[in-house]
Amino acid sequence: MSHPDQGSPRDLAAAYALGALGPEETRDFEAFLAGSPETQREVAEFRDVAALLALGEPARAAGADLRNRVLARVSEEQSRRIPRSPSGSSGFRTPTAVWGALAATILAVVGLGAAILSLRGDLARLNQDLAERQLQLEAREATLNAILEPGVELYQLTSSGDPNPGIQLFWDRKRNSAIINGFRLKPVPEGKAYQLWFIKDGKPVPSVTFKPEPTGHARVEQVPVPTDGKVSAAAITVEPAGGSPQPTSPILLVGPLQKS
Amino acid sequence: MPKPAPPSAPPADHDLVGRAAQGDQQAISTLYDRYGGVLYAVAYRVVGQRADAEDVVIEAFAQAWRDAIRFEATRGSVAGWLTMIARSRALDVVRARSRRDRITASAAADQPQRSPAMGDWRADPSDSYDHAERQQQVQAALQTLSPPQRQAIELAFFEGLSQSEIAERLKEPLGTIKTRVRLGMQKLRDSLRPFFFERGP
Numbered sequence: 001m002s003h004p005d006q007g008s009p010r011d012l013a014a015a016y017a018l019g020a021l022g023p024e025e026t027r028d029f030e031a032f033l034a035g036s037p038e039t040q041r042e043v044a045e046f047r048d049v050a051a052l053l054a055l056g057e058p059a060r061a062a063g064a065d066l067r068n069r070v071l072a073r074v075s076e077e078q079s080r081r082i083p084r085s086p087s088g089s090s091g092f093r094t095p096t097a098v099w100g101a102l103a104a105t106i107l108a109v110v111g112l113g114a115a116i117l118s119l120r121g122d123l124a125r126l127n128q129d130l131a132e133r134q135l136q137l138e139a140r141e142a143t144l145n146a147i148l149e150p151g152v153e154l155y156q157l158t159s160s161g162d163p164n165p166g167i168q169l170f171w172d173r174k175r176n177s178a179i180i181n182g183f184r185l186k187p188v189p190e191g192k193a194y195q196l197w198f199i200k201d202g203k204p205v206p207s208v209t210f211k212p213e214p215t216g217h218a219r220v221e222q223v224p225v226p227t228d229g230k231v232s233a234a235a236i237t238v239e240p241a242g243g244s245p246q247p248t249s250p251i252l253l254v255g256p257l258q259k260s
Numbered sequence: 261m262p263k264p265a266p267p268s269a270p271p272a273d274h275d276l277v278g279r280a281a282q283g284d285q286q287a288i289s290t291l292y293d294r295y296g297g298v299l300y301a302v303a304y305r306v307v308g309q310r311a312d313a314e315d316v317v318i319e320a321f322a323q324a325w326r327d328a329i330r331f332e333a334t335r336g337s338v339a340g341w342l343t344m345i346a347r348s349r350a351l352d353v354v355r356a357r358s359r360r361d362r363i364t365a366s367a368a369a370d371q372p373q374r375s376p377a378m379g380d381w382r383a384d385p386s387d388s389y390d391h392a393e394r395q396q397q398v399q400a401a402l403q404t405l406s407p408p409q410r411q412a413i414e415l416a417f418f419e420g421l422s423q424s425e426i427a428e429r430l431k432e433p434l435g436t437i438k439t440r441v442r443l444g445m446q447k448l449r450d451s452l453r454p455f456f457f458e459r460g461p
Contacts, residue, residue, distance in 0.1 A: 074288050
């Protein structure tokens with residue numbers, strides 16, 4: 001895939017990874033990011049750079065019990081996942097329960113300051129989660145709309161030996177663009193990625209690279225389809241993560257791009 | 261050079277996150293052994309004192325435990341994910357502190373302590389997660405940046421400023437700041453690529 005010119009959204013990948021974009025810029029960039037596997041990879045690299053920045057400082061000692069405190073906190077989270085027992089639910093309370101409730105109230109008051117701080121953090125996180133989910137939802141809706149556009153054709157890329165993995169290719173001929181949706185894809189080795197090829201005039205034309213999620217799913221949108229020639233098929237191989245100009249490994253999945 | 265994990269090595273980071281999502285606390289324990297030091301370094305750099313930095317690390321791992329189910333290996337390394345969580349929680353602390361008129365901050369400022377090595381964090385018998393070499397390389401890579409580039413990057417990451425806020429603070433044009441951040445980060449990426457953290461499949 002070609003690299004965008006200077007001033008393209010991709011130039012913001014480093015700032016995004018550092019958390020240095022304003023809210024609007026972040027929204028716009030994430031919309032762009034959703035459709036650009038290359039930029040996603042770049043952001044992941046810049047995130048590692050950011051994580052490494054802290055190591056530029058002299059190492060400092062934490063308390064010896066920090067590990068235990070972390071694990072205790074996680075245990076506390078674990079216990080919150082467990083549903084409450086019936087005795088903790090509603091109903092008439094016995095005197096013992098009343099004293100217990102009072103004691104709990106006192107503890108609650110003592111911990112109120114900490115709780116407020118914690119709640120503020122939770123609220124900020126929830127807002128962030130909500131914004132992220134909204135973006136995901138919008139991206140999915142956009143994908144659905146793109147697939148349902150009149151004139152979009154669906155083709156299947158299948159594996160000859162193993163019927164398990166598959167790729168659906170939605171070809172929007174009006175826009176010379178495609179969406180690929182993969183499922184049950186095996187993980188690729190470190191440094192490798194799946195690469196899509198269009199077979200045009202009998203020759204493979206390199207297209208996007210992508211890696212599946214741990215669930216085996218992969219989706220790439222806005223994949224340009226070659227226009228100046230007869231595109232008869234599409235295929236998938238495993239190539240170096242940056243992509244290859246020619247296939248260097250056997251075809252894993254293939255399918256015709258012509259209506260029978 | 262970093263040592264690749266041997267075939268019989270401890271579980272991969274993304275597997276640990278997967279196990280944490282299933283409720284395996286031992287997975288978080290292992291992640292702490294690997295990256296607790298990195299998270300503490302980030303937290304300390306942002307909040308500037310030990311007690312708050314420790315609280316940040318605790319809350320960061322608690323959040324990682326809650327959010328493990330949403331972790332997407334394709335979006336980067338586990339170390340990067342954990343670091344961003346710790347940074348966000350640390351910035352929350354700093355913001356809350358400034359709202360409290362910095363009373364707590366002035367009362368509890370710690371003196372930096374001399375380095376017990378990052379290796380002290382490792383309970384893992386393998387030395388695959390020893391950050392000492394990474395640390396040396398990061399310090400060397402940071403030296404290759406121009407001071408303005410380094411300043412812009414550090415203001416963004418450790419103080420949570422947007423590029424516009426950095427421009428405002430430094431009284432420089434926004435475009436200049438954007439260029440410094442981009443070129444500086446690209447330079448660091450090129451220098452540090454061999455030291456990136458383990459990636460998912």
